[in-house]
Amino acid sequence: xxxxxxxxxxxxxxxxxxxxxxxxxxxxxxxxxxxxxxxxxxxxxxxxxxxxxxxxxxxxxxxxxxxxxxxxxxxxxxxxxxxxxxxxxxxxxxxxxxxxxxxxxxxxxxxxxxxxxxxxxxxxxxxxxxxxxxxxxxxxxxxxxxxxxxxxxxxxxxxxxxxxxxxxxxxxxxxxxxxxxxxxxxxxxxxxxxxxxxxxxxxxxxxxxxxxxxxxxxxxxxxxxxxxxxxxxxxxxxxxxxxxxxxxxxxxxxxxxxxxxxxxxxxxxxxxxxxxxxxxxxxxxxxxxxxxxxxxxxxxxxxxxxxxxxxxxxxxxxxxxxxxxxxxxxxxxxxxxxxxxxxxxxxxxxxxxxxxxxxxxxxxxxxxxxxxxxxxxxxxxxxxxxxxxxxxxxxxxxxxxxxxxxxxxxxxxxxxxxxxxxxxxxxxxxxxxxxxxxxxxxxxxxxxxxxxxxxxxxxxxxxxxxxxxxxxxxxxxxxxxxxxxxxxxxxxxxxxxxxxxxxxxxxxxxxxxxxxxxxxxxxxxxxxxxxxxxxxxxxxxxxxxxxxxxxxxxxxxxxxxxxxxxxxxxxxxxxxxxxxxxxxxxxxxxxxxxxxxxxxxxxxxxxxxxxxxxxxxxxxxxxxxxxxxxxxxxxxxxxxxxxxxxxxxxxxxxxx
Numbered sequence: 001x002x003x004x005x006x007x008x009x010x011x012x013x014x015x016x017x018x019x020x021x022x023x024x025x026x027x028x029x030x031x032x033x034x035x036x037x038x039x040x041x042x043x044x045x046x047x048x049x050x051x052x053x054x055x056x057x058x059x060x061x062x063x064x065x066x067x068x069x070x071x072x073x074x075x076x077x078x079x080x081x082x083x084x085x086x087x088x089x090x091x092x093x094x095x096x097x098x099x100x101x102x103x104x105x106x107x108x109x110x111x112x113x114x115x116x117x118x119x120x121x122x123x124x125x126x127x128x129x130x131x132x133x134x135x136x137x138x139x140x141x142x143x144x145x146x147x148x149x150x151x152x153x154x155x156x157x158x159x160x161x162x163x164x165x166x167x168x169x170x171x172x173x174x175x176x177x178x179x180x181x182x183x184x185x186x187x188x189x190x191x192x193x194x195x196x197x198x199x200x201x202x203x204x205x206x207x208x209x210x211x212x213x214x215x216x217x218x219x220x221x222x223x224x225x226x227x228x229x230x231x232x233x234x235x236x237x238x239x240x241x242x243x244x245x246x247x248x249x250x251x252x253x254x255x256x257x258x259x260x261x262x263x264x265x266x267x268x269x270x271x272x273x274x275x276x277x278x279x280x281x282x283x284x285x286x287x288x289x290x291x292x293x294x295x296x297x298x299x300x301x302x303x304x305x306x307x308x309x310x311x312x313x314x315x316x317x318x319x320x321x322x323x324x325x326x327x328x329x330x331x332x333x334x335x336x337x338x339x340x341x342x343x344x345x346x347x348x349x350x351x352x353x354x355x356x357x358x359x360x361x362x363x364x365x366x367x368x369x370x371x372x373x374x375x376x377x378x379x380x381x382x383x384x385x386x387x388x389x390x391x392x393x394x395x396x397x398x399x400x401x402x403x404x405x406x407x408x409x410x411x412x413x414x415x416x417x418x419x420x421x422x423x424x425x426x427x428x429x430x431x432x433x434x435x436x437x438x439x440x441x442x443x444x445x446x447x448x449x450x451x452x453x454x455x456x457x458x459x460x461x462x463x464x465x466x467x468x469x470x471x472x473x474x475x476x477x478x479x480x481x482x483x484x485x486x487x488x489x490x491x492x493x494x495x496x497x498x499x500x501x502x503x504x505x506x507x508x509x510x511x512x513x514x515x516x517x518x519x520x521x522x523x524x525x526x527x528x529x530x531x532x533x534x535x536x537x538x539x540x541x542x543x544x545x546x547x548x549x550x551x552x553x554x555x556x557x558x559x560x561x562x563x564x565x566x567x568x569x570x571x572x573x574x575x576x577x578x579x580x581x582x583x584x585x586x587x588x589x590x591x592x593x594x595x596x597x598x599x600x601x602x603x604x605x606x607x608x609x610x611x612x613x614x615x616x617x618x619x620x621x622x623x624x625x626x627x628x629x630x631x632x633x634x635x636x637x638x639x640x641x642x643x644x645x646x647x648x649x650x651x652x653x654x655x656x
Contacts, residue, residue: 215269220275230288251645290339300327449519456512459510512573532626547566548639552622585615606639607638
């Protein structure tokens with residue numbers, strides 16, 4: 001079973017009203033609506049939500065029906081994915097049959113052939129030209145890319161085309177039609193429903209109220225004003241620190257935020273999760289008291305916002321979220337008092353609506369039930385459907401039909417995939433039965449919740465030390481590994497090869513390097529299996545990427561604890577017939593002394609790295625999950641845990 005984020009440090013939850021009997025601990029009680037007539041049910045944690053073993057699904061040997069063949073379905077799926085119109089689909093079919101039946105020569109065999117043909121054809125018309133336009137802004141020269149087509153050459157192209165000449169018309173007729181268009185009042189249909197209150201139906205939407213609204217329109221704007229008042233030097237420093245922010249899966253990375261406007265709520269959410277760590281050394285209490293008060297507001301905003309975003313709530317999380325909103329309101333009042341002369345008005349609906357967020361959750365369930373975030377990225381496909389597959393009239397019905405096609409295609413694809421998997425499994429099972437009597441155990445791999453990928457060419461210890469010669473973490477790496485591997489084998493009762501009492505890896509012994517790690521762990525929010533995809537790669541998309549992990553350690557006195565560490569080198573090492581998944585890491589467990597006031601005010605979790613020479617080898621089986629840590633840009637070797645990266649790490653950090 002995958003490890004839980006809260007195994008080592010479970011949170012202590014005080015009883016709300018009375019002590020729960022011991023027999024009911026770790027139990028779930030389900031109460032049904034009185035009209036259902038169902039009695040309450042109490043289930044233990046181990047059985048709650050579990051279902052009996054499902055009957056293996058019946059394999060449909062022709063899942064592509066009602067299409068006549070699998071090839072027919074693959075064709076219609078391709079036309080749908082390509083968003084071909086009715087005319088384009090007909091032309092595509094005509095072309096296929098023309099190629100199949102006719103003597104015409106068809107030369108394309110790959111996309112490269114098509115691209116080269118396009119390049120040759122495009123030379124017949126005037127191409128675009130690239131220009132780097134320099135702009136002087138605040139004593140700095142900025143260059144912007146611009147693509148233009150020479151007007152004279154473009155005009156000559158059109159004049160030389162006899163098919164275009166009859167179609168040159170003025171736009172005056174179109175302007176006359178546009179003048180007749182205007183705005184018309186639209187009433188709300190719910191106003192005519194007796195005893196209804198449309199406003200009671202409205203539910204708190206974190207995307208538009210917080211991410212785009214309160215944060216995007218107000219707090220983020222105030223942050224930019226504070227930086228602008230300090231000067232261009234501080235704005236550039238912030239942009240540079242954002243550019244240096246570590247990458248993470250499904251987390252937007254920004255090279256600049258001070259001079260760019262954002263309308264995507266998901267991007268604004270990711271900026272809010274990064275901004276505390278990139279501004280904590282800029283908007284200091286000494287440098288800008290008002291800006292520092294704003295950071296305290298943002299820190300509290302992030303905490304209550306993370307509570308709102310939880311998919312599963314308990315009384316403790318709801319209570320903590322409501323308490324954090326009160327903290328935020330008090331901090332906002334302090335900031336308003338410090339900046340009352342900047343002209344900012346804070347009397348707008350979104351300031352008040354957040355007070356109802358948790359009452360909405362109590363009454364209507366988790367915020368995901370009412371959030372519009374799932375549709376934030378759906379505008380693109382709908383727009384493409386509108387532009388490419390509709391006649392621009394009665395678009396609602398057409399788009400719904402096209403969306404239904406997508407759903408049907410996905411369903412059929414899943415059945416076809418299932419058929420392919422079952423057929424492949426049958427082939428493998430038959431082969432296994434045939435080879436069963438000859439089967440031998442070649443290797444024994446320690447199985448677990450981790451998977452190593454992106455395999456590299458095996459390298460010797462001498463080559464590993466040579467490649468890492470510029471990094472003191474790889475100093476005497478073979479000697480350090482010798483001590484580790486012997487201690488690890490003994491402490492885990494792993495037998496050594498026969499006639500061997502002490503392993504002595506030589507400089508020519510090889511290890512199998514890997515650059516990708518997949519870690520499965522149990523969610524602290526809903527107990528589901530979650531996955532982190534981690535990189536330890538010197539050249540990942542053109543830059544170095546070394547992710548951090550939370551690992552379980554045991555001291556010499558057999559004390560268990562968890563620490564964060566940075567992945568430096570991941571590899572497989574074989575001892576006899578046993579293959580081990582190992583890594584060289586840089587532990588981030590040095591004491592940072594008394595907690596700084598900035599850490600307390602902004603709820604930052606501060607960690608300090610050991611010196612590079614103090615790197616350690618670990619078994620990757622000790623990895624609990626991945627973690628995003630950002631450098632403290634004010635102190636070399638110090639790091640902050642980005643506990644707002646997701647709900648799991650947010651709850652995990654509460655127990656650290």
